[in-house]
Amino acid sequence: MESTASPAASSPLSATPLIVPLMSPSALSEGSDQLAPLPGPPPFDVVQAYRNHLTDEDLPMPIAAVASLTELVERSSAQTMSQLVHELQSGAEKLKKGTANPISLSAGCDLFVRYVTTTRQEHDDFALHKQEIVEQGRAYAKQLPPESRDKISKFALGFIQDDAILTHSYSRVVMQALLAAHRARKRISVYVTEARPRSLGVKTVNLLERNQIPCTLILDTAVAYIMDKVDLVLVGSEAVVESGGLINAVGTAGLAIIAKDSGRPFYALVESYKFLRHFPLNQYDLPYMPTYLPLPAQHPSRGLQTPNHLLSRASSITSMASSAHAATIPSTPSREQPKAGFGPLFSAGLSGGMTKEQVDQNPEVDYTRPELISLVVSDVGILTPQGVSGYLVGVFAD
Amino acid sequence: MTKAERREEQEKQRAAKAAVQPEGGSSGGKGGGQQQKKTPQPGTQAAESNAPRTPQVAHSSRGAPDASSVPTEKRANEPAGPPPVPTHSRLFPHLRLPKANILASASVAGTSKAEIHTSILRLALQFSSFKITGGNARCIATLTALKSVINSYTTPQGTTLSRHLMTYLSPQISHLVAARPMSASMGNAIRWLKYEVSVLSIDLPEQNAKDFLCERIDTYIRDRITVADRVIEDHAMEKIRDGDVVLTYARSSSVERVIKAAHEAKIQFSVVVVDSGPLFEGKSLIATLPPDLSVTYVLLPSLSPILPTVSLCLFGAHSLLANGALYSRAGTASVAMMARERNIPVLVCCETYKFSEKVWGDGVTHNELAPTTSASAPVPTVSLEHINLLYDLTPASYITAVITEVGLIPPSSVPTVLFRQGVTAAQGL
Numbered sequence: 001m002e003s004t005a006s007p008a009a010s011s012p013l014s015a016t017p018l019i020v021p022l023m024s025p026s027a028l029s030e031g032s033d034q035l036a037p038l039p040g041p042p043p044f045d046v047v048q049a050y051r052n053h054l055t056d057e058d059l060p061m062p063i064a065a066v067a068s069l070t071e072l073v074e075r076s077s078a079q080t081m082s083q084l085v086h087e088l089q090s091g092a093e094k095l096k097k098g099t100a101n102p103i104s105l106s107a108g109c110d111l112f113v114r115y116v117t118t119t120r121q122e123h124d125d126f127a128l129h130k131q132e133i134v135e136q137g138r139a140y141a142k143q144l145p146p147e148s149r150d151k152i153s154k155f156a157l158g159f160i161q162d163d164a165i166l167t168h169s170y171s172r173v174v175m176q177a178l179l180a181a182h183r184a185r186k187r188i189s190v191y192v193t194e195a196r197p198r199s200l201g202v203k204t205v206n207l208l209e210r211n212q213i214p215c216t217l218i219l220d221t222a223v224a225y226i227m228d229k230v231d232l233v234l235v236g237s238e239a240v241v242e243s244g245g246l247i248n249a250v251g252t253a254g255l256a257i258i259a260k261d262s263g264r265p266f267y268a269l270v271e272s273y274k275f276l277r278h279f280p281l282n283q284y285d286l287p288y289m290p291t292y293l294p295l296p297a298q299h300p301s302r303g304l305q306t307p308n309h310l311l312s313r314a315s316s317i318t319s320m321a322s323s324a325h326a327a328t329i330p331s332t333p334s335r336e337q338p339k340a341g342f343g344p345l346f347s348a349g350l351s352g353g354m355t356k357e358q359v360d361q362n363p364e365v366d367y368t369r370p371e372l373i374s375l376v377v378s379d380v381g382i383l384t385p386q387g388v389s390g391y392l393v394g395v396f397a398d
Numbered sequence: 399m400t401k402a403e404r405r406e407e408q409e410k411q412r413a414a415k416a417a418v419q420p421e422g423g424s425s426g427g428k429g430g431g432q433q434q435k436k437t438p439q440p441g442t443q444a445a446e447s448n449a450p451r452t453p454q455v456a457h458s459s460r461g462a463p464d465a466s467s468v469p470t471e472k473r474a475n476e477p478a479g480p481p482p483v484p485t486h487s488r489l490f491p492h493l494r495l496p497k498a499n500i501l502a503s504a505s506v507a508g509t510s511k512a513e514i515h516t517s518i519l520r521l522a523l524q525f526s527s528f529k530i531t532g533g534n535a536r537c538i539a540t541l542t543a544l545k546s547v548i549n550s551y552t553t554p555q556g557t558t559l560s561r562h563l564m565t566y567l568s569p570q571i572s573h574l575v576a577a578r579p580m581s582a583s584m585g586n587a588i589r590w591l592k593y594e595v596s597v598l599s600i601d602l603p604e605q606n607a608k609d610f611l612c613e614r615i616d617t618y619i620r621d622r623i624t625v626a627d628r629v630i631e632d633h634a635m636e637k638i639r640d641g642d643v644v645l646t647y648a649r650s651s652s653v654e655r656v657i658k659a660a661h662e663a664k665i666q667f668s669v670v671v672v673d674s675g676p677l678f679e680g681k682s683l684i685a686t687l688p689p690d691l692s693v694t695y696v697l698l699p700s701l702s703p704i705l706p707t708v709s710l711c712l713f714g715a716h717s718l719l720a721n722g723a724l725y726s727r728a729g730t731a732s733v734a735m736m737a738r739e740r741n742i743p744v745l746v747c748c749e750t751y752k753f754s755e756k757v758w759g760d761g762v763t764h765n766e767l768a769p770t771t772s773a774s775a776p777v778p779t780v781s782l783e784h785i786n787l788l789y790d791l792t793p794a795s796y797i798t799a800v801i802t803e804v805g806l807i808p809p810s811s812v813p814t815v816l817f818r819q820g821v822t823a824a825q826g827l
Contacts (some may be wrong), residue, residue, distance in 0.1 A: 114463070241809050242808070285743075389808045390813075
């Protein structure tokens with residue numbers, strides 16, 4: 001297994017999206033004399049395979065992507081390396097397009113494509129080579145997640161004392177680290193944010209309670225209130241990007257800002273297969289994500305905003321305000337009204353609840369800037385955010 | 399020039415040298431820059447500028463080629479012509495203005511003007527008069543000139559090209575440095591060239607070696623500059639969206655290419671060109687931009703009211719230091735600081751060959767002065783001096799990302815890239 005991860009991780013072959021991956025010389029020479037593609041078997045739906053893999057509760061998205069691409073290689077009729085890489089790339093593209101939130105998935109895709117393009121072909125027979133890729137891919141998908149999570153929880157143990165910990169939403173690796181700390185007889189207590197809209201914080205609280213770890217579920221809006229009682233913040237992540245920042249369930253960035261303001265350490269626990277080669281400049285520069293939360297009265301001239309258009313901004317604000325007033329305004333709910341249960345919070349009729357449409361306008365993830373993160377604890381080591389980018393540049397840059 | 403001609407010249411110089419030796423020796427030494435009186439004979443100077451290659455009064459001390467380094471240093475510190483105001487600033491005595499009469503200064507006592515190749519003489523003049531500016535342009539021009547120098551080089555008897563060529567090139571390079579301090583890009587390229595020369599096989603026939611070197615230089619220009627710029631263009635374009643307002647400062651060839659490419663890709667964006675003296679390079683940037691692109695031109699003092707409309711800052715680089723700091727046209731730091739204050743992403747387009755292993759803490763210890771060209775500026779007198787610093791240092795904390803041919807990297811990753819290139823670079827030292 002180690003042998004699987006290391007060539008992929010340390011190989012310096014460039015995998016920038018615009019550069020066609022290079023192939024090993026052996027593959028090139030083979031590609032030149034055999035070019036007759038065989039009629040393919042029944043088409044393999046990589047997206048469906050991915051969905052099947054995801055039903056397995058314990059399989060994280062990048063690894064599910066690796067598993068489904070491995071299946072693709074297994075079913076592939078490619079005769080040469082270039083054909084295989086081409087199939088893989090179009091498969092990865094399909095995966096990224098076919099899912100609503102492909103951020104963490106694409107990290108797995110990139111990892112596997114890079115692995116395939118950079119492994120040396122040991123066998124003369126291409127079928128054997130393919131077989132080997134498939135075996136490695138399977139071993140990778142099976143062993144890597146538990147191994148890296150074990151490593152991370154061991155690393156994280158060093159940061160956890162008898163502390164009050166704040167965490168956000170649900171993360172497998174944070175959960176495992178908390179359980180490990182508990183088993184190591186650290187008297188931890190945990191605050192968990194509810195993490196709208198998916199409310200996965202509830203799941204975290206249930207699991208912690210089952211393991212008798214004292215925990216409290218808090219509102220996302222109560223983070224600033226509770227921060228002074230918290231010793232450290234632990235979050236998981238969907239992806240770590242090249243700037244060293246995080247892409248994680250919406251609310252993480254706010255959490256990090258509040259933690260920074262209160263001087264609390266903010267640690268991210270991330271497996272290295274979630275390291276993503278992308279450099280977001282701000283919240284709106286996330287890969288494959290549509291823009292959320294548009295203004296209702298989108299100014300027509302926003303398409304080309306020259307400084308002159310600043311003047312027209314005032315008018316757009318007034319029109320916004322009038323459109324907002326046009327809708328019926330629900331009365332302010334009194335404190336005595338029964339509180340909403342968790343689950344479908346936007347259920348109709350609940351005063352103050354958002355409609356489904358309103359919720360859908362909101363982003364699922366946000367981007368936490370590297371300056372806000374104290375350390376990234378990963379299976380390749382405990383890194384500063386700069387260290388993450390250094391690591392990624394080292395792996396990808398050539 | 400043929401070998402025989404050069405021989406003849408050298409003989410003449412040797413004779414002349416014997417005559418002027420004591421004078422040449424006394425003019426050397428550091429801190430000699432303040433001595434303005436010591437100008438070459440006026441007659442010589444005029445003659446020299448007409449026929450730069452004629453060594454009428456050769457003050458050369460060059461008997462053997464390897465004696466080149468000492469006289470060259472002397473010449474670098476030699477006063478430049480007879481300007482009425484000091485070339486050295488009182489506030490920054492370690493900085494000096496580019497030599498206005500670089501052609502004449504080459505013939506100053508103790509130098510080997512005859513050894514300087516025509517293309518280098520021409521280039522030095524273009525450098526010192528700011529006809530050629532910008533890291534990429536200067537680097538390409540230098541390499542191209544060095545190519546013609548290499549082509550006209552003949553290995554003397556009893557030595558080999560790989561051992562002797564650099565001693566022949568050194569005075570040429572020193573002459574360029576005397577015209578204007580070397581840019582980081584030139585420094586890296588020349589260091590690379592030295593390495594390439596040093597690893598040439600001794601057995602390689604001279605013409606083959608020269609052809610090989612020229613080919614390597616072409617490859618360097620193509621890979622490290624031209625292709626790198628194209629990749630940077632692609633990376634940068636991904637960050638420009640419809641509706642963006644892209645701010646740039648002064649003029650950078652990479653940023654210019656990015657803006658043009660994004661415009662050609664039909665991205666609907668507008669450009670704010672911020673500019674400032676003494677060079678006002680933004681004007682020439684605007685002249686090259688497509689006419690149907692919406693451009694706003696502002697001077698640095700009016701930056702803050704325009705900043706709320708800006709969504710992205712794109713800067714070029716003179717050099718990117720190992721601590722992630724950006725050494726670029728003076729004014730960049732202020733713009734970057736103000737942009738960062740508003741959370742506007744600050745991107746720097748920089749080819750990796752401009753990365754430098756140096757670490758500087760400020761923009762004062764290393765800088766350049768430019769002459770004042772503005773007519774409206776007060777006339778400098780003995781008690782009034784103009785200071786036009788050419789560069790400043792932007793700390794890494796004001797930079798969001800660096801766009802290089804290896805992708806977008808945070809400035810903190812500059813050392814990682816340097817280290818990866820370090821193997822060959824260190825060999826080249």
